[in-house]
Amino acid sequence: MTTVDNGVNVQALLDAREVLRGAPEAAQFTWKASAKWENGVHSTATIKNFFGLGAEQSHKSETTFTADHPEVFAAEDHGITPIEYLLVGLASCLTAGVASVAQNRGIQLRSVESTVEGNHDIRGILGVDSDVRNGFNDVKVTFNIDADASKEEIEALVAQSQKRSAVYDALTNPTSVTVEVA
């Protein structure tokens, strides 16, 4: 018998599922970021703490992210654009899902790579045409997966990852976002 090890502790996740079934309040998480304007369209955002399992939690380390716009937007390109952060989130969410589902199904992964492309008509954000939306027109993710499994099994892994992906849902379905001045 071969032991499949993708590095995902699936038993802990299955156990958490059972515990949270009887304790929905513990499943209420709040993810937090704080951001600071630097200059121009350049800002930084810091992430450390979150709330979950009924208590304040924190990541092992605080991480700071830089966002800016490229020189073709007359900016200084200190970092990636805000909308590109959505692609990072999407790719990493689907990748984590593929690893988790593979572990649960006993499929050994050797490599998982993906490319994400977001098409964006910038006439929206520039106010050229109010019929053009501000966000992506559409997004395409393409996976290249090397695993001890058939093409059909690999496609099923990706489909199941998509079905349970937080970020895929956040992009494909509307979320209420309120913006206030303190």
Place this chain on the structure above:
Amino acid sequence: MTTVDNGVNVQALLDAREVLRGAPEAAQFTWKASAKWENGVHSTATIKNFFGLGAEQSHKSETTFTADHPEVFAAEDHGITPIEYLLVGLASCLTAGVASVAQNRGIQLRSVESTVEGNHDIRGILGVDSDVRNGFNDVKVTFNIDADASKEEIEALVAQSQKRSAVYDALTNPTSVTVEVA
């Protein structure tokens, strides 16, 4: 006369708006990321190139981002979670918008800080209850802005930023996302 300088080249953006009005094909951008599974739910994503103004473009530098899950998810916490990347994108997009609109309206900013909170019922992604969505329940952004302007003018800056924000649109409205195996 006071010269307002928030570091945003608003004239270049207004000029771009006029140019793109007559050249919609140049406004078609494609943002790109490539991601790689590391182990478990830990992955890295790299961003360097994009397409726009009818040609391949690139950021000054390539940037790599790490995503993982916290220890309370039985993971190793090498980096923030995928869904937290959405909060980074949202905060930085709205902040860039505030700076741009302030520049256009002749309002000098002194500081712009914000906190973003995304409420997330993790019973969705864990498959506890199929009536619970995978993504955020809702997101709240709170700005603290110090500027040479009235409270009403500051609120109007934030409202206009929201109206033209790529990431605010991407989160509040649905986007078509296709996921394929190569």
